[in-house]
Amino acid sequence: xxxxxxxxxxxxxxxxxxxxxxxxLIGLQPSKIYTKGEKNTIGLAxxxxxxxxxxxxxxxxxxxDDQMNSLLDIIESKIDIFxxxxxxxxxxxxxxxxxxxxxxxxxxxxxxxxxxxxxxNELKIEFDIDxxxxxxxx
Numbered sequence: 001x002x003x004x005x006x007x008x009x010x011x012x013x014x015x016x017x018x019x020x021x022x023x024x025l026i027g028l029q030p031s032k033i034y035t036k037g038e039k040n041t042i043g044l045a046x047x048x049x050x051x052x053x054x055x056x057x058x059x060x061x062x063x064x065d066d067q068m069n070s071l072l073d074i075i076e077s078k079i080d081i082f083x084x085x086x087x088x089x090x091x092x093x094x095x096x097x098x099x100x101x102x103x104x105x106x107x108x109x110x111x112x113x114x115x116x117x118x119x120x121n122e123l124k125i126e127f128d129i130d131x132x133x134x135x136x137x138x
Contacts, residue, residue, distance in 0.1 A: 001136060004060040004098040005108045007067040008032075009075065009125075011052045012090040022052045025081050028074065031055040053094075064095070064110045072115055075123075083123055092126040102136040 008031065011022060019033045034040065034051035056062070056070035071093070075082050085091065097108050110129065119125065 001100050001103070002061055003100055003103070003105050003108050004096075005062070005064045005067060005110070006055070006060050006096045006098075007064060007071065008053050008055045008094045009071050010092050010094050011085055012092070013049045014052075014089045015050065019050070019052055022085070025085070026078060028054055064108060068093075068112075068116060072119060075119065079123070086123040086125055090126070091123065092128050095127070095129045097129065097131045099131065099133050100136040101133055 014022070015036075019030065019035070023030060030052050032051075032053040032055075034047040034049070034053075036047050036050045038047055039045070040047050054071070054074065056067050058067050058070055082091075095110065097110065099107055112127065120127070
Protein backbone atom coordinates (compact mmCIF):
# COMPACT_ATOMS: atom_id res chain seq x y z
CA UNK A 1 0.00 0.00 0.00
CA UNK A 2 1.01 3.58 -0.55
CA UNK A 3 1.71 6.25 2.03
CA UNK A 4 -1.23 8.59 2.60
CA UNK A 5 -1.92 12.15 3.65
CA UNK A 6 -5.36 13.22 4.80
CA UNK A 7 -5.72 16.99 5.20
CA UNK A 8 -8.83 18.77 6.42
CA UNK A 9 -9.95 22.15 7.69
CA UNK A 10 -11.90 22.07 10.94
CA UNK A 11 -14.03 24.45 12.95
CA UNK A 12 -14.34 23.29 16.58
CA UNK A 13 -15.93 24.17 19.89
CA UNK A 14 -18.96 26.20 18.83
CA UNK A 15 -22.19 26.23 20.80
CA UNK A 16 -23.96 29.41 19.71
CA UNK A 17 -24.28 28.39 16.05
CA UNK A 18 -25.44 25.16 14.41
CA UNK A 19 -23.71 22.95 11.88
CA UNK A 20 -26.41 23.95 9.39
CA UNK A 21 -25.76 27.65 9.93
CA UNK A 22 -22.03 27.17 9.28
CA UNK A 23 -22.87 25.17 6.14
CA UNK A 24 -25.21 27.94 4.95
CA LEU A 25 -22.67 30.71 5.70
CA ILE A 26 -19.81 28.98 3.91
CA GLY A 27 -21.92 27.48 1.15
CA LEU A 28 -20.27 24.05 1.34
CA GLN A 29 -21.41 20.71 2.67
CA PRO A 30 -19.06 19.46 5.39
CA SER A 31 -17.21 16.20 4.89
CA LYS A 32 -17.90 15.31 8.50
CA ILE A 33 -19.57 16.82 11.55
CA TYR A 34 -19.28 16.10 15.23
CA THR A 35 -22.10 16.85 17.64
CA LYS A 36 -21.14 17.27 21.27
CA GLY A 37 -22.34 14.33 23.35
CA GLU A 38 -23.17 12.12 20.37
CA LYS A 39 -21.24 9.09 19.12
CA ASN A 40 -18.13 9.89 17.20
CA THR A 41 -17.98 8.52 13.64
CA ILE A 42 -14.79 6.69 14.61
CA GLY A 43 -15.39 4.16 17.35
CA LEU A 44 -17.82 4.46 20.21
CA ALA A 45 -16.51 7.57 21.96
CA UNK A 46 -18.83 10.52 22.42
CA UNK A 47 -17.81 13.77 20.74
CA UNK A 48 -16.38 16.17 23.32
CA UNK A 49 -17.25 19.24 21.26
CA UNK A 50 -19.06 20.33 18.12
CA UNK A 51 -17.04 20.12 14.93
CA UNK A 52 -17.51 21.03 11.26
CA UNK A 53 -14.91 19.60 8.86
CA UNK A 54 -14.16 19.95 5.15
CA UNK A 55 -11.72 18.00 3.03
CA UNK A 56 -10.82 18.28 -0.62
CA UNK A 57 -12.22 16.20 -3.45
CA UNK A 58 -8.67 14.92 -4.04
CA UNK A 59 -7.74 11.40 -3.03
CA UNK A 60 -5.82 10.53 0.10
CA UNK A 61 -2.90 9.68 -2.18
CA UNK A 62 -2.70 13.25 -3.50
CA UNK A 63 0.27 15.27 -2.32
CA UNK A 64 0.10 17.47 0.75
CA ASP A 65 0.71 20.49 -1.50
CA ASP A 66 -2.24 19.65 -3.77
CA GLN A 67 -4.58 19.10 -0.83
CA MET A 68 -3.43 22.28 0.95
CA ASN A 69 -3.78 24.39 -2.20
CA SER A 70 -7.29 23.04 -2.74
CA LEU A 71 -8.31 23.98 0.81
CA LEU A 72 -6.59 27.37 0.54
CA ASP A 73 -8.53 28.05 -2.69
CA ILE A 74 -11.78 27.48 -0.78
CA ILE A 75 -10.84 29.54 2.28
CA GLU A 76 -9.24 32.43 0.39
CA SER A 77 -12.27 32.74 -1.90
CA LYS A 78 -14.53 33.15 1.16
CA ILE A 79 -12.12 34.87 3.54
CA ASP A 80 -14.74 37.40 4.68
CA ILE A 81 -16.89 34.49 5.88
CA PHE A 82 -14.07 32.49 7.44
CA UNK A 83 -12.47 35.42 9.29
CA UNK A 84 -15.23 35.93 11.91
CA UNK A 85 -15.59 32.16 12.33
CA UNK A 86 -11.84 31.80 12.95
CA UNK A 87 -11.85 34.73 15.39
CA UNK A 88 -14.67 33.21 17.44
CA UNK A 89 -14.01 29.45 17.26
CA UNK A 90 -11.04 27.13 17.28
CA UNK A 91 -10.04 26.51 13.65
CA UNK A 92 -7.27 24.25 12.44
CA UNK A 93 -5.80 22.37 9.55
CA UNK A 94 -5.69 18.73 10.62
CA UNK A 95 -3.14 16.57 8.85
CA UNK A 96 -2.81 12.81 9.27
CA UNK A 97 0.23 11.18 7.66
CA UNK A 98 0.17 7.40 7.27
CA UNK A 99 3.61 5.96 6.57
CA UNK A 100 3.74 2.33 5.49
CA UNK A 101 7.01 0.87 6.68
CA UNK A 102 8.59 -1.73 4.51
CA UNK A 103 7.63 -0.15 1.20
CA UNK A 104 10.01 1.60 -1.17
CA UNK A 105 8.08 4.88 -1.27
CA UNK A 106 9.62 7.99 0.25
CA UNK A 107 8.06 9.65 3.28
CA UNK A 108 5.29 12.12 2.30
CA UNK A 109 6.46 15.71 2.21
CA UNK A 110 4.69 18.32 4.38
CA UNK A 111 5.80 21.86 3.55
CA UNK A 112 4.03 24.99 4.78
CA UNK A 113 4.76 27.75 2.28
CA UNK A 114 4.19 31.49 2.20
CA UNK A 115 0.61 31.20 0.92
CA UNK A 116 -0.29 29.10 3.96
CA UNK A 117 1.71 31.34 6.33
CA UNK A 118 -0.02 34.48 5.09
CA UNK A 119 -3.46 32.97 5.58
CA UNK A 120 -2.90 31.57 9.05
CA ASN A 121 -1.43 34.85 10.24
CA GLU A 122 -4.56 36.64 9.09
CA LEU A 123 -7.08 34.07 10.34
CA LYS A 124 -5.23 32.61 13.36
CA ILE A 125 -5.64 29.01 12.20
CA GLU A 126 -3.72 26.29 14.03
CA PHE A 127 -1.98 23.32 12.37
CA ASP A 128 -2.19 19.82 13.85
CA ILE A 129 -0.26 16.87 12.47
CA ASP A 130 -0.49 13.23 13.48
CA UNK A 131 1.96 10.70 12.10
CA UNK A 132 1.12 7.00 11.99
CA UNK A 133 3.54 4.21 11.08
CA UNK A 134 1.69 1.19 9.77
CA UNK A 135 2.75 -2.16 8.35
CA UNK A 136 2.75 -2.43 4.57
CA UNK A 137 -0.28 -4.60 3.75
CA UNK A 138 0.28 -5.04 0.11
